[in-house]
Structure formats: structure tokens, C-alpha cells
Amino acid sequence: xxxxxxxxxxxxSTAKLADAENALTTLEDALSEIKxxxxxxxRQKYGSIxxxxxxxxxxxxxxxxxxxxxGAPEVDWDEFAKDFASRKMxxxxxxxxxxxxxxxxxxxxxxxFDNYQAALTDYSYSTYKAGSASAGFETKYSELKxxxxxxxxxxxxx
Numbered sequence: 001x002x003x004x005x006x007x008x009x010x011x012x013s014t015a016k017l018a019d020a021e022n023a024l025t026t027l028e029d030a031l032s033e034i035k036x037x038x039x040x041x042x043r044q045k046y047g048s049i050x051x052x053x054x055x056x057x058x059x060x061x062x063x064x065x066x067x068x069x070x071g072a073p074e075v076d077w078d079e080f081a082k083d084f085a086s087r088k089m090x091x092x093x094x095x096x097x098x099x100x101x102x103x104x105x106x107x108x109x110x111x112x113f114d115n116y117q118a119a120l121t122d123y124s125y126s127t128y129k130a131g132s133a134s135a136g137f138e139t140k141y142s143e144l145k146x147x148x149x150x151x152x153x154x155x156x157x158x
Contacts, residue, residue, distance in 0.1 A: 005114055006113055006114060007109040010107075034086075034090075050131055057084070060079070061081075061084050064077055064080070066079075121147065123141075123144050126140045126144060127145075128142045129141075130142075
């Protein structure tokens with residue numbers, strides 16, 4: 001007997017789903033003013049600074065914070081501070097959203113697995129019933145068997 005209900009029959013209520021959708025809409029609206037559609041070329045050009053360069057930026061920030069007289073006069077330090085704060089805030093949001101995204105993917109995997117196991121059970125039942133000439137099952141079996149051209153597909157979760 002296959003393992004089923006890996007998600008322990010946990011399903012979001014209609015109200016919870018609506019809350020999540022509304023929260024996403026609120027988040028999208030709140031972040032709309034910083035929405036940028038970079039082209040692949042722009043992504044390549046501007047890239048993401050690596051860990052070493054993040055340390056450089058943090059050290060320059062520390063120096064300016066503690067000894068502003070040592071800062072280059074060509075740098076707009078107010079803008080630098082805003083960029084630094086925004087970057088930290090966005091990094092935090094990205095980490096939280098990544099965790100939410102991973103949890104959603106994990107839940108979906110469990111639901112997909114449960115659906116697939118139930119579908120296999122139903123296919124086996126339809127195969128049995130079609131063999132006994134029960135009304136309607138021959139058509140159902142014929143339509144389902146196309147997905148099982150060989151037995152190895154039954155173990156796949158594509």
C-alpha cells in the first residue's frame with residue numbers, strides 16, 4: 001500500500017488562501033515603486049556584488065559613520081546611507097520570501113505526491129474494473145493507459 005497524505009491532510013481554508021492572496025497584493029503594491037525590469041544585459045552589467053565586495057562596502061560605511069571627515073567629497077553620502085539601508089532591508093525581505101517560497105514548494109510537492117499516488121490507485125482500480133467489463137471503465141482505462149506506456153513511468157513523478 002503506498003504512503004499517502006504526506007501533508008497530514010493540511011489544506012488552507014478559503015479564508016486563509018484569500019488572506020495570502022491579499023497579503024501578496026499588498027506586498028506587490030508596497031514594493032511597486034522599486035520595481036525594475038532589468039534586461040539580461042543590464043543584469044550582467046550591474047550584477048550582484050560578491051561577498052568580498054560587500055565587506056568593502058560595509059567597511060566604507062563603518063569608516064564614514066565613525067570618521068566622516070575621511071569620506072570622499074565626491075560621494076553623495078546621504079544617498080550612500082539610503083542605498084546601504086535599502087540593501088539591508090531588501091536582503092532581509094528576499095531571505096524571508098525565499099523561505100516562504102521554499103515552504104510553498106515543499107507543501108506543493110507533498111500535495112503532488114498524494115495526488116499522484118491516488119491517481120495510481122484509481123488507475124489500478126480502473127484496470128481491474130475494465131477487465132471485468134464494468135460499464136464505463138473500458139473507456140476510462142483506455143484514456144488513462146496512454147500515460148503508462150511502460151511500468152517505469154508509474155514510478156516517476158514528472
